[in-house]
Amino acid sequence: MTALNLPSTTMDRVLPAHVIVDSAGRVIAAGPTARKLLPRDAAEMGKLVSVQRPVKDMDLPLALAKAAETGDRLVLRSFSEPAITLRAQVAELSGGQYLVNLGFGIHLGDAVAQLGLTANDFAATDLAMELLFLLEANRGVLHELSVFNQRLEAARDHAESQAHTDALTGLHNRRGLQMALDSAIASTRGAQDARADSGFAIVQLDLDLFKQINDQLGHAAGDEMLHHVAKVLRHEIRSEDCAARIGGDEFVLLLRGFVDRAALERLGRRVISVIEQPVTIEDRVCRISASVGVVTSRCYAQPDASQILRDADAALYRSKHAGRGCVSFHE
Amino acid sequence: MHRLVQRAIEEFIVANYGSEIWTKVAAVSGHRVSGDDETQGQRVLRAASQELHKPYVELWEDLGAWLARLEPIRRLLRFSGRDFKDFLQNIVDLPDYTRMVIPDLKMPGLTVVADDDVLRILVRRRDPEWLHSVAGVVRVMADDYGALGLIWVEPDGVAVQISDDCFAEARVFNLGAGILREGLI
Numbered sequence: 001m002t003a004l005n006l007p008s009t010t011m012d013r014v015l016p017a018h019v020i021v022d023s024a025g026r027v028i029a030a031g032p033t034a035r036k037l038l039p040r041d042a043a044e045m046g047k048l049v050s051v052q053r054p055v056k057d058m059d060l061p062l063a064l065a066k067a068a069e070t071g072d073r074l075v076l077r078s079f080s081e082p083a084i085t086l087r088a089q090v091a092e093l094s095g096g097q098y099l100v101n102l103g104f105g106i107h108l109g110d111a112v113a114q115l116g117l118t119a120n121d122f123a124a125t126d127l128a129m130e131l132l133f134l135l136e137a138n139r140g141v142l143h144e145l146s147v148f149n150q151r152l153e154a155a156r157d158h159a160e161s162q163a164h165t166d167a168l169t170g171l172h173n174r175r176g177l178q179m180a181l182d183s184a185i186a187s188t189r190g191a192q193d194a195r196a197d198s199g200f201a202i203v204q205l206d207l208d209l210f211k212q213i214n215d216q217l218g219h220a221a222g223d224e225m226l227h228h229v230a231k232v233l234r235h236e237i238r239s240e241d242c243a244a245r246i247g248g249d250e251f252v253l254l255l256r257g258f259v260d261r262a263a264l265e266r267l268g269r270r271v272i273s274v275i276e277q278p279v280t281i282e283d284r285v286c287r288i289s290a291s292v293g294v295v296t297s298r299c300y301a302q303p304d305a306s307q308i309l310r311d312a313d314a315a316l317y318r319s320k321h322a323g324r325g326c327v328s329f330h331e
Numbered sequence: 332m333h334r335l336v337q338r339a340i341e342e343f344i345v346a347n348y349g350s351e352i353w354t355k356v357a358a359v360s361g362h363r364v365s366g367d368d369e370t371q372g373q374r375v376l377r378a379a380s381q382e383l384h385k386p387y388v389e390l391w392e393d394l395g396a397w398l399a400r401l402e403p404i405r406r407l408l409r410f411s412g413r414d415f416k417d418f419l420q421n422i423v424d425l426p427d428y429t430r431m432v433i434p435d436l437k438m439p440g441l442t443v444v445a446d447d448d449v450l451r452i453l454v455r456r457r458d459p460e461w462l463h464s465v466a467g468v469v470r471v472m473a474d475d476y477g478a479l480g481l482i483w484v485e486p487d488g489v490a491v492q493i494s495d496d497c498f499a500e501a502r503v504f505n506l507g508a509g510i511l512r513e514g515l516i
Binding site for chain 1: 334335338364403404406407410413428431432433505506507508
């Protein structure tokens with residue numbers, strides 16, 4: 001066995017956080033990092049740190065002797081910096097002295113911040129710098145990635161809503177209507193009998209005389225008229241409903257929980273009368289009208305989206321044939 | 332190219348040239364937020380180079396310099412060394428450090444060779460993009476450490492001639508500041 005007898009400068013470099021105490025627990029020497037925790041003039045180590053493990057508040061000299069004997073780790077806490085828990089390895093030296101090597105463990109970050117430690121406070125073999133680097137780098141990368149994910153989600157939401165939206169009017173498009181209708185049908189399926197739950201109605205609407213506006217005033221005027229109709233329809237729906245433009249001048253309302261025939265007829269007539277009110281576009285007074293076909297989920301034991309839309313279309317066709325401004329029902 | 336690189340490029344252009352230029356450059360280069368293709372970063376900076384009438388590689392150097400000046404990144408770089416010379420010697424570890432936090436970045440390996448008073452950081456693969464962004468980083472870090480150095484790009488690396496290791500005061504690097512900022516006790 002080689003008896004090491006190292007000069008204090010070497011000890012300070014190799015084990016910068018070491019303390020040498022005598023059998024009574026008095027500090028005899030300490031490395032530069034340890035001194036930041038245990039100032040030189042404080043002689044008794046037991047007055048600077050309390051023992052946390054193996055037994056809380058154990059007498060320090062006793063704890064050192066035991067740890068030196070078993071080789072177990074000692075856990076200490078500084079009185080002046082209670083946030084910092086220290087781990088210590090203890091070795092018995094000649095003359096009843098102990099070598100106590102301190103480490104910060106998981107509390108490294110706190111210790112560095114509280115004690116103002118620098119790279120020079122750690123031995124060259126210590127992984128402290130790598131750990132601190134990881135701590136900061138990880139936080140930065142996670143933050144950047146979360147920013148990126150938020151933007152990605154926003155872009156996806158935007159693309160998704162664009163895919164379901166009619167670019168001209170901002171109403172749903174055919175695809176948006178299809179999704180809303182599927183969801184309405186799915187919720188009727190939950191009920192014992194499709195006809196017993198609150199159900200929904202499809203109100204299909206086709207503009208009359210719209211072609212003349214397009215032909216006489218041009219497409220810009222036609223587009224403005226479509227905007228106007230979209231606005232009228234938007235006023236008729238609640239948040240769970242859906243208003244869609246599914247063709248040039250064809251619109252559909254999906255009204256959930258609304259199947260009363262008389263009330264639907266009143267709604268159809270009101271929408272038609274609002275649409276029939278004259279609108280001024282490019283200094284010209286324009287008048288159009290609309291025909292309406294209505295179908296409710298009550299008509300079906302097993303509602304089917306394409307069947308419902310076909311029937312609404314057929315009802316609309318009957319209105320068209322009956323002349324402008326009519327409301328027809330699929331029976 | 333890694334999405335973090337894409338983000339860096341976007342932020343760099345917005346911070347230095349404004350969001351209008353960014354919108355233009357993004358449109359011209361067909362940039363997509365979710366774009367994962369390898370050459371998107373190059374395409375974006377080529378478009379920026381056209382738009383700004385600036386050499387392509389100069390933009391990569393500016394990007395490296397801009398990154399190194401951002402405080403969180405400057406701090407990470409300062410972990411690499413006590414002084415500028417130490418930083419240059421330890422820069423060989425940078426790809427490994429990077430891999431610890433961003434395993435899929437594919438940063439090329441770096442080697443340092445000393446030749447009289449010239450240190451050469453050799454960049455494996457010799458991608459001009461990496462060569463020039465490393466040069467930008469080194470330039471800013473010389474400043475940060477308060478060292479005076481002549482820095483130029485060669486076909487396979489970045490050469491540094493250190494004239495005087497401490498001609499100016501280095502900027503402060505407080506090891507614990509990154510922890511304090513988070514408000515931990």
